[in-house]
Amino acid sequence: MQTVLITGGSSGIGFEISKYFAKAGYQILWVSLLEEELQSAKVVLQKDYPDSLIETLVLDLSKENAAQETYDWVQSKQWRVDVLINNAGIGTYGFANEQSLEKEVAMIQLNVLSVFKLTRLFLKDMLERDAGTIINISSNTSFQPVPKMSAYAATKSFVKHYTESLVEEMKALKSKVKIMTVCPAAIKNTPFKNAAKMQKVKTFEGLASTTKEEVAKDVWNGFQKGKSFVASGAKLRRLMWLTPIFPHSLVQFLLRDELSEKE
Numbered sequence: 001m002q003t004v005l006i007t008g009g010s011s012g013i014g015f016e017i018s019k020y021f022a023k024a025g026y027q028i029l030w031v032s033l034l035e036e037e038l039q040s041a042k043v044v045l046q047k048d049y050p051d052s053l054i055e056t057l058v059l060d061l062s063k064e065n066a067a068q069e070t071y072d073w074v075q076s077k078q079w080r081v082d083v084l085i086n087n088a089g090i091g092t093y094g095f096a097n098e099q100s101l102e103k104e105v106a107m108i109q110l111n112v113l114s115v116f117k118l119t120r121l122f123l124k125d126m127l128e129r130d131a132g133t134i135i136n137i138s139s140n141t142s143f144q145p146v147p148k149m150s151a152y153a154a155t156k157s158f159v160k161h162y163t164e165s166l167v168e169e170m171k172a173l174k175s176k177v178k179i180m181t182v183c184p185a186a187i188k189n190t191p192f193k194n195a196a197k198m199q200k201v202k203t204f205e206g207l208a209s210t211t212k213e214e215v216a217k218d219v220w221n222g223f224q225k226g227k228s229f230v231a232s233g234a235k236l237r238r239l240m241w242l243t244p245i246f247p248h249s250l251v252q253f254l255l256r257d258e259l260s261e262k263e
């Protein structure tokens with residue numbers, strides 16, 4: 001049986017992606033923050049896929065040692081992770097100088113360092129087996145500077161650049177390990193926007209917005225095709241054809257509007 005480890009698998013796009021893996025008969029390992037949510041999500045998924053094996057670990061991935069704890073948990077159970085999906089992440093919204101320094105440091109730890117460390121830990125085993133897939137969830141905010149999401153966009157740029165570099169390294173090493181970067185557009189229907197205090201922000205209904213269902217489908221299709229990069233959301237993919245011909249000032253004007261709040 002194949003095994004997928006999905007951080008933040010108990011809600012949002014992580015949960016939607018889990019449905020595809022459950023349907024395909026994978027054992028699912030979830031690592032998330034909230035015990036209650038992990039347990040209720042497990043009940044919901046097993047209702048639709050009664051044979052699915054789901055194991056859970058309650059862990060704060062913004063803590064320094066969390067990636068190692070995750071890896072040690074997997075090792076202690078003698079599971080082999082065939083697919084790692086680094087999905088857990090949070091956002092902050094507003095002018096940089098108005099943000100809580102503590103919260104943004106925790107976000108960097110979660111969105112960057114845990115992704116980096118988990119990738120390093122599991123990539124080593126995958127390279128030894130010359131098999132496996134790592135999928136890192138970045139964002140369309142990684143494409144350019146994003147006013148009012150400066151630190152979040154920078155974390156997602158790290159994820160995109162790092163992951164895309166690994167794709168090239170796998171080619172250089174002639175490795176069969178697959179690496180995929182996913183950049184979803186703003187997603188209307190996950191808890192992310194509430195957690196980031198972005199309930200009124202236009203982008204979730206804006207030019208490129210998408211849904212958790214569409215993102216999960218794009219991730220699954222990209223994984224099936226062995227893609228290295230997925231821009232998620234049909235509207236985003238259409239816009240991406242146009243943005244290279246837009247002047248930087250126009251892109252920033254549109255972004256300022258997208259990132260502003262509805263009246």
Ligand SMILES: NC(=O)c1ccc[n+]([C@@H]2O[C@H](COP(=O)([O-])OP(=O)(O)OC[C@H]3O[C@@H](n4cnc5c(N)ncnc54)[C@H](OP(=O)(O)O)[C@@H]3O)[C@@H](O)[C@H]2O)c1
Nearest residue numbers: 008011012013032033034060061088089139186187190192
């Ligand atoms: N929503 C968007 O517009 C959007 C757009 C592009 C990219 N993304 C990215 O997509 C990913 C998933 O987001 P989503 O939209 O599906 O939102 P979500 O439902 O809020 O998912 C975030 C997941 O991360 C987990 N998590 C948060 N803090 C954690 C911590 N300290 N330790 C362990 N787990 C933690 C959450 O677990 P608990 O529920 O247990 O707290 C939750 O399962 C994120 O990386 C996000 O940056 C989102």
